Amino acid sequence: xxxxxxxxxxxxxxxxxxxxxxxxxxxxxxxxxxxxxxxxxxxxxxxxxxxxxxxxxxxxxxxxxxxxxxxxxxxxxxxxxxxxxxxxxxxxxxxxxxxxxxxxxxxxxxxxxxxxxxxxxxxxxxxxxxxxxxxxxxxxxxxxxxxxxxxxxxxxxxxxxxxxxxxxxxxxxxxxxxxxxxxxxxxxxxxxxxxxxxxxxxxxxxxxxxxxxxxxxxxxxxxxxxxxxxxxxxxxxxxxxxxxxxxxxxxxxxxxxxxxxxxxx
Amino acid sequence: xxxxxxxxxxxxxxxxxxxxxxxxxxxxxxxxxxxxxxxxxxxxxxxxxxxxxxxxxxxxxxxxxxxxxxxxxxxxxxxxxxxxxxxxxxxxxxxxxxxxxxxxxxxxxxxxxxxxxxxxxxxxxxxxxxxxxxxxxxxxxxxxxxxxxxx
Numbered sequence: 532x533x534x535x536x537x538x539x540x541x542x543x544x545x546x547x548x549x550x551x552x553x554x555x556x557x558x559x560x561x562x563x564x565x566x567x568x569x570x571x572x573x574x575x576x577x578x579x580x581x582x583x584x585x586x587x588x589x590x591x592x593x594x595x596x597x598x599x600x601x602x603x604x605x606x607x608x609x610x611x612x613x614x615x616x617x618x619x620x621x622x623x624x625x626x627x628x629x630x631x632x633x634x635x636x637x638x639x640x641x642x643x644x645x646x647x648x649x650x651x652x653x654x655x656x657x658x659x660x661x662x663x664x665x666x667x668x669x670x671x672x673x674x675x676x677x678x679x680x681x682x683x684x685x686x687x688x689x690x691x692x693x694x695x696x697x698x699x700x701x702x703x704x705x706x707x708x709x710x711x712x713x714x715x716x717x718x719x720x721x722x723x724x725x726x727x728x729x730x731x732x733x734x735x736x737x738x739x740x741x742x743x744x745x746x747x748x749x750x751x752x753x754x755x756x757x758x759x760x761x762x763x764x765x766x767x768x769x770x771x772x773x774x775x776x777x778x779x780x781x782x783x784x785x786x787x788x789x790x791x792x793x794x795x796x
Numbered sequence: 797x798x799x800x801x802x803x804x805x806x807x808x809x810x811x812x813x814x815x816x817x818x819x820x821x822x823x824x825x826x827x828x829x830x831x832x833x834x835x836x837x838x839x840x841x842x843x844x845x846x847x848x849x850x851x852x853x854x855x856x857x858x859x860x861x862x863x864x865x866x867x868x869x870x871x872x873x874x875x876x877x878x879x880x881x882x883x884x885x886x887x888x889x890x891x892x893x894x895x896x897x898x899x900x901x902x903x904x905x906x907x908x909x910x911x912x913x914x915x916x917x918x919x920x921x922x923x924x925x926x927x928x929x930x931x932x933x934x935x936x937x938x939x940x941x942x943x944x945x946x947x
Contacts, residue, residue, distance in 0.1 A: 576799075579802065579803060579806050580802060582806045582809065582810075583802050583805055583806050583809075586806065586809045586810075587806060587808075587809045590809060626824050630824065630825075687810075688809070688813075690813075690817075691809070691810065691812075691813025691814070691816070691817070694813055694816035694817040694820055695812060695813055695816040697820055697824075698816040698819050698820060698824075701820075701824055720823070724823075724824065724825070725853075727824050727825045728825065728851070729821055729825040731851075732825065733820050733824070733825045737817070
């Protein structure tokens with residue numbers, strides 16, 4: 532009996548140590564990427580190529596889901612607000628919830644599953660087929676040549692995608708409430724403009740999406756680089772990227788929100 | 797894929813993204829290009845500010861002329877000290893009347909300024925002498941009942 536108890540406790544201890552070890556390795560790898568990103572910033576073409584894959588190809592999913600999220604927000608917000616006769620506040624509701632929370636967070640979740648998983652799979656497969664090792668033999672540093680450009684492309688494209696998401700959401704809300712339902716368009720925009728503050732709402736949302744971009748791509752490149760060089764290992768790494776970065780996004784969002792919006796209105 | 801097509805698409809993406817940011821700031825956030833306009837500070841002592849909050853607008857004749865930047869409690873006089881940053885393109889006479897009003901029945905509270913007739917204008921750091929407190933529903937009902945009872 533006591534043997535099972537000891538082994539269960541050992542199991543917990545093993546998992547904790549493993550987790551902390553991975554965190555440490557991941558942080559060191561992140562610092563290594565930052566240290567070696569000089570090449571990719573000097574040869575910016577590498578980053579532009581990756582921007583096409585992470586940014587441009589994510590546009591469709593971001594635009595479509597932003598539009599629908601905004602439309603649903605407008606519809607639900609209108610249904611609730613009209614009970615209190617304040618359907619003119621629907622613009623404020625849509626814009627504030629998009630700019631502060633939904634824009635950065637939902638765009639980051641989509642980005643993690645669309646671009647983050649692709650980055651992990653690509654780097655993991657390169658490792659499995661020993662392309663990274665071959666690069667190392669040719670005295671080309673794979674971290675500087677492969678990993679850093681992907682990292683920076685994610686960091687650049689994430690805030691832009693979040694902004695596009697928010698704009699599409701505001702447009703979707705406009706479409707539903709003003710065009711379909713018939714809220715006055717003057718009140719829609721003016722209520723929104725008087726409630727949304729540039730520094731307080733838009734800048735903070737932008738800062739959030741920058742944090743998310745760094746977190747997602749750092750996790751994605753680390754998981755890819757760290758993946759066991761087998762088919763199963765790559766598939767597990769891809770899954771881990773999506774799960775870990777989604778959890779990190781939500782946790783980070785809470786922390787950032789607590790710092791940014793605490794105690795003010 | 798061709799280098800040039802790649803560059804083109806990335807260029808379009810970046811322009812659209814920055815355009816979205818600009819639209820958010822200008823259309824949704826209503827950021828004025830010349831938002832760094834000069835402002836001057838006025839204070840006002842109110843007996844009761846009701847639900848007034850920092851960043852609430854200061855309006856005169858319905859036009860936003862400033863914002864509330866700070867609300868503090870004065871322990872000497874036991875009233876609220878409201879600090880307002882006023883757009884320096886608008887100046888008000890010395891005997892301007894400041895009152896806390898509500899927009900709509902359930903709307904937010906703001907400070908309404910009604911200009912007086914004095915020749916001297918309010919300067920930076922001045923105190924608005926004439927103030928009117930926020931309307932508190934309980935007090936209003938109480939006064940109404942009191943009046944009814946005395947009839």
